[in-house]
Amino acid sequence: MSYGTEHLAARLKAAREAKRLSQRELSALAGVPQSHISKIENNAVDLRVSSLSSIAHALDLELMLVPRKALPAIQSIVRSVSSAPVINAATQREIDRIREKVDALASHASSASIDNLQRRIREITQIPSQLDPDILQKVRRTLESIESSGSNEAVNRAVENIRSLRNQLAHRASSQETPRAPRPAYRLEEDQDG
Amino acid sequence: MSYGTEHLAARLKAAREAKRLSQRELSALAGVPQSHISKIENNAVDLRVSSLSSIAHALDLELMLVPRKALPAIQSIVRSVSSAPVINAATQREIDRIREKVDALASHASSASIDNLQRRIREITQIPSQLDPDILQKVRRTLESIESSGSNEAVNRAVENIRSLRNQLAHRASSQETPRAPRPAYRLEEDQDG
DNA sequence: CCGTGTGATATAGAAAAGTAGATCAAATGA
DNA sequence: TCATTTGATCTACTTTTCTATATCACACGG
Numbered sequence: 444m445s446y447g448t449e450h451l452a453a454r455l456k457a458a459r460e461a462k463r464l465s466q467r468e469l470s471a472l473a474g475v476p477q478s479h480i481s482k483i484e485n486n487a488v489d490l491r492v493s494s495l496s497s498i499a500h501a502l503d504l505e506l507m508l509v510p511r512k513a514l515p516a517i518q519s520i521v522r523s524v525s526s527a528p529v530i531n532a533a534t535q536r537e538i539d540r541i542r543e544k545v546d547a548l549a550s551h552a553s554s555a556s557i558d559n560l561q562r563r564i565r566e567i568t569q570i571p572s573q574l575d576p577d578i579l580q581k582v583r584r585t586l587e588s589i590e591s592s593g594s595n596e597a598v599n600r601a602v603e604n605i606r607s608l609r610n611q612l613a614h615r616a617s618s619q620e621t622p623r624a625p626r627p628a629y630r631l632e633e634d635q636d637g
Numbered sequence: 638m639s640y641g642t643e644h645l646a647a648r649l650k651a652a653r654e655a656k657r658l659s660q661r662e663l664s665a666l667a668g669v670p671q672s673h674i675s676k677i678e679n680n681a682v683d684l685r686v687s688s689l690s691s692i693a694h695a696l697d698l699e700l701m702l703v704p705r706k707a708l709p710a711i712q713s714i715v716r717s718v719s720s721a722p723v724i725n726a727a728t729q730r731e732i733d734r735i736r737e738k739v740d741a742l743a744s745h746a747s748s749a750s751i752d753n754l755q756r757r758i759r760e761i762t763q764i765p766s767q768l769d770p771d772i773l774q775k776v777r778r779t780l781e782s783i784e785s786s787g788s789n790e791a792v793n794r795a796v797e798n799i800r801s802l803r804n805q806l807a808h809r810a811s812s813q814e815t816p817r818a819p820r821p822a823y824r825l826e827e828d829q830d831g
Numbered sequence: 832c833c834g835t836g837t838g839a840t841a842t843a844g845a846a847a848a849g850t851a852g853a854t855c856a857a858a859t860g861a
Numbered sequence: 862t863c864a865t866t867t868g869a870t871c872t873a874c875t876t877t878t879c880t881a882t883a884t885c886a887c888a889c890g891g
Binding site for chain 1: 640
Binding site for chain 1: 866867868869870871877878
């Protein structure tokens, strides 16, 4: 099932997650069955332009045909426009350090647990709430303990760590705002996919 | 047959014409039947993303999902990148004046002949050859004679006029270059579509 | 006027998308 | 522990693309 359009599927999924919508919610917005959205995100269908378009619109995205040679410039613009929300410098720096650690860990020895960890980290950086640098520092320390011990146990502990943090943040965010108010687009994560 | 994707169809057609490819030639490049390309350009199908993608690639275009709020900036980039080829200032000015005339004519009284005229004008500005300002001036004079007389006869004479000019240019161009050498992308015309 | 190239159209059939709807295991929160 | 929500995955059915191929009217140049 390769249609040469894998990046589109990934892009849609990333955009949906950045908006913190479930597939069913997006389904309602776009008028497309949840089962179909699942297939689309997993690149299991060669979808029609109308489907792509309606889903994209529900995610505040626009389908465009751009000249090859304009690609770099455009990608740069997209990056700058859909970057992470206001966040203070210390927090951003802490996030960057964590990402480095995780990437290092991943390149050293890839495993399902580490993939999981990477996903969690990405999720966290997409949460609109202001992140507490102290908490992030704690996360980093956990990561560093993994580096020294190298045990899979430690990785799983870190994942658990981050997951509960994420849940806290998500909860805090949803209780502060209108249940499903459209939020601005946050980091779309395609710049650290590979 | 409205799929909310009319602009894509128009874009593909414009891109193909800017490259001076026939539907059959594009068909060969993209691996899609000419009959299908015709339907696509006429917005008679809700095509699949893989089809759109392969045709786009054959035309040096890339399919992208861009954030709504990045649209203006991106469109500006696209315009600047896919602008008309080197052409001297006098010629460009003459072309602009002709376009104005035709637009005025079109808004005054629309007819099939005038639509035809508009298309011809657009075609001419896409031809890679250097246009002779003198010839263009002659075209404008013809247009002005239409303005005063208002006869449909005159319009048709102008169309004939321009058509032969176009054929001359096309012929000159194709005899100068490798039969179907890939040419740089010229003006994509979507900025004066409506 | 005649041959060629153009885009639009038709036919028939194979392949796939798309629909509504149910179910499932896993994660989560209470 | 229990109910809910998540995404993935089925079924059965309809609709449509897409392909290959041929034909059409028309514009064009020789």
